Amino acid sequence: MEDAGFVIGSYVVVLGGIAVYAATMISRARRLARRVPDADKPWT
């Protein structure tokens, strides 16, 4: 593929950025969830 570095790099930036954000956010949410009683979680 012509310009493969730029094309694949753009997919890596987008999907990698979203994956890192999602992993960080969900792992923090899990840590917080352990310290909050279920009564304060309207979705449970």
Added chain:
Amino acid sequence: MANAPAGGITPTHDTGTRVTQVFGTLAALGVAWLCAFGLLFSPADRDQRESVRIMYVHVPSAWVAYLAFGVTAVASALYLLRSSHSLTWDRLAGASAEIGVLFMGVTLVTGMLWGRLSWGVFWTWDARLTLTAFLFVTFLGYLAVRRLGGTQHQRAKRSAVLAMLGVLEIPLVHFSVRLWRSLHQDATVARIDGDPDLDGLMLFSLFVGLIAFTLLYVWLVIHRQRALVLEDALDDHGLDAALVERRAEAALQGGGR
């Protein structure tokens, strides 16, 4: 989805539910389809050749950023206008803005990579690029304002005003290519004449990207909004504990006189 707590006695619930599992699974399938169509099945463009494949992640990222900032503004307006002043709207606004900043950031980076191939430079102070960067910085500022001190309702009020002002930049960004002589190409799909300038597999691949990224946005915003509920609950518990401690101290001092 249940997690064992640190003590390992009572199971606690995190931010995942059946709804988030469904959206997460659909988003993952959508992203896999996007990679297959964007990188393999869609044809190269006559003019831009292989670099057109960047469009399948660049345009959906920009769309989700616009959507996220729009949701932030609507939720902010609902917080301010409704008599209940429910913090649920404020948390939705905050969650959506954070995800919008993420998608706007990757839009800028992928735009720079595409620009290097199309124009020969990573960046130029073109109207569309400059206004997009300005929109990004505006909502970064919005996130900073949310972290200022004060009560949760003070946070909600000041950030809501900023969100409703910031969202006014979106039409300016979108129509900048028509308002000024821009290096950036005109809209490919969201055109005024309603006739997309793409056909066949390329248009289909772009729509796969738009749907996949919209599903990703919904999944992320549900999780982030629930994480904000947890953060606010911990703040409340911390404040309650501090008040109890302060009252106990005051009672001790009063008893000692």
